Amino acid sequence: MSFDLTDKLVWVAGQHGMVGRAMMRRLEREPCALLLDPGRTAVDLRRQSEVEDWMAAQRPRIAFLTAGRVGGMYANDAFPADFLYDNLLIEANIIHAAYRTGVEKLLFFGSSCIYPRDAPQPIPEAALLTGPLERTNEAYAVAKIAGIKLCQAYRRQHGCDFISAMPTNLYGPGDNFHPETSHVPAALLRRFHEAKMARAAEVVVWGSGTPRREFLYVDDLADAGIHLLRHYSGESHINIGAGYDVTIAEFAEHIKRCVGFEGRIVYDRSRPDGTPRKLLDSRRIQALGWSATTPLDEGLKRYYDWFLSNQGKLRETVIEAATSK
Ligand code: GDP
Numbered sequence: 001m002s003f004d005l006t007d008k009l010v011w012v013a014g015q016h017g018m019v020g021r022a023m024m025r026r027l028e029r030e031p032c033a034l035l036l037d038p039g040r041t042a043v044d045l046r047r048q049s050e051v052e053d054w055m056a057a058q059r060p061r062i063a064f065l066t067a068g069r070v071g072g073m074y075a076n077d078a079f080p081a082d083f084l085y086d087n088l089l090i091e092a093n094i095i096h097a098a099y100r101t102g103v104e105k106l107l108f109f110g111s112s113c114i115y116p117r118d119a120p121q122p123i124p125e126a127a128l129l130t131g132p133l134e135r136t137n138e139a140y141a142v143a144k145i146a147g148i149k150l151c152q153a154y155r156r157q158h159g160c161d162f163i164s165a166m167p168t169n170l171y172g173p174g175d176n177f178h179p180e181t182s183h184v185p186a187a188l189l190r191r192f193h194e195a196k197m198a199r200a201a202e203v204v205v206w207g208s209g210t211p212r213r214e215f216l217y218v219d220d221l222a223d224a225g226i227h228l229l230r231h232y233s234g235e236s237h238i239n240i241g242a243g244y245d246v247t248i249a250e251f252a253e254h255i256k257r258c259v260g261f262e263g264r265i266v267y268d269r270s271r272p273d274g275t276p277r278k279l280l281d282s283r284r285i286q287a288l289g290w291s292a293t294t295p296l297d298e299g300l301k302r303y304y305d306w307f308l309s310n311q312g313k314l315r316e317t318v319i320e321a322a323t324s325k
Helices: 020-027 048-058 073-078 080-100 135-158 186-197 219-229 248-259 283-287 296-309
Strands: 009-011 033-035 061-066 103-111 161-167 169-171 201-205 215-217 238-240 264-267
Touching: 009 020, 009 048, 020 080, 020 219, 061 080, 061 219, 073 080, 073 103, 073 135, 080 103, 080 135, 080 161, 080 169, 103 215, 103 219, 135 161, 169 186, 169 219, 169 296, 186 201, 186 248, 186 296, 201 248, 215 219, 215 296, 219 238, 219 283, 238 283, 248 264
Parallel strands: 009 033, 009 061, 061 103, 103 161, 161 238, 169 215, 201 264
Antiparallel strands: none
């Protein structure tokens, strides 16, 4: 039996972020109604009463929880209080309000950084909490682990159909292109593009180039989200990956080719590498009938086209210290 979205009111919490925007694009093809985000000035998702009042008034039947503070390794490392506090409050407020207002199904999005730094590769769902986390993104990871546990606890104690998905590293339209706080895809796409325009001789890539990462096009993730909503109701979180990884050096070569930059790549080894490898074991979602369909070069081409046609209105999230006042 698959879960039916027909005529239901759906709220994508965080619909202005990269994942939220992709979810909204994907949901437009479904026979459901979409609830617009209240906007940060009307409802601060870190304030419990504001979230509860808004959800009680709007009564969404389905919720995708994509809202949260996100950023690359530098941002995570520099602002751990913001990453922990904001993400804990946002997920606790929305999950609790979803329970109180009778949301029929909720999908919480986490991240592959929840797994131990030295987890077996590819990483199975069962690797959660089996070892120490990567230090540079520990605050974010702890918040996301708490989100998984909240979904499980509300399922056990209250019978709520709340599930969670752990996507691998993502890229796509709507990404954050801030040079310091972004993840590697946006940082490199922008740096290679700017180097090409300036006819620069070289582009700097952080670290040694040897870490391995798996990259998923964000519209594939949105498709997986709908698939899980329809076909999965269980306690365990579910990995969502592309199925293969590349080194950062190989990834930089893909971006260089996509952008058409002709200079050299140099590595700044004073910047950290982070986790040595992050490849998810996605066999569980594959067994449910879903796999990623966008090849890396095709996804990067769409990413770059989007970047070029959105010059001047790119999202650049600067994370200031102590924003969580
Ligand atoms: P992570 O997957 O959580 O470690 O997040 P990131 O996307 O920030 O970094 C992934 C990898 O890309 C790390 O090994 C970084 O050292 C490497 N990297 C190379 N150049 C950059 C860059 O300009 N920005 C970021 N954020 N990472 C970079």
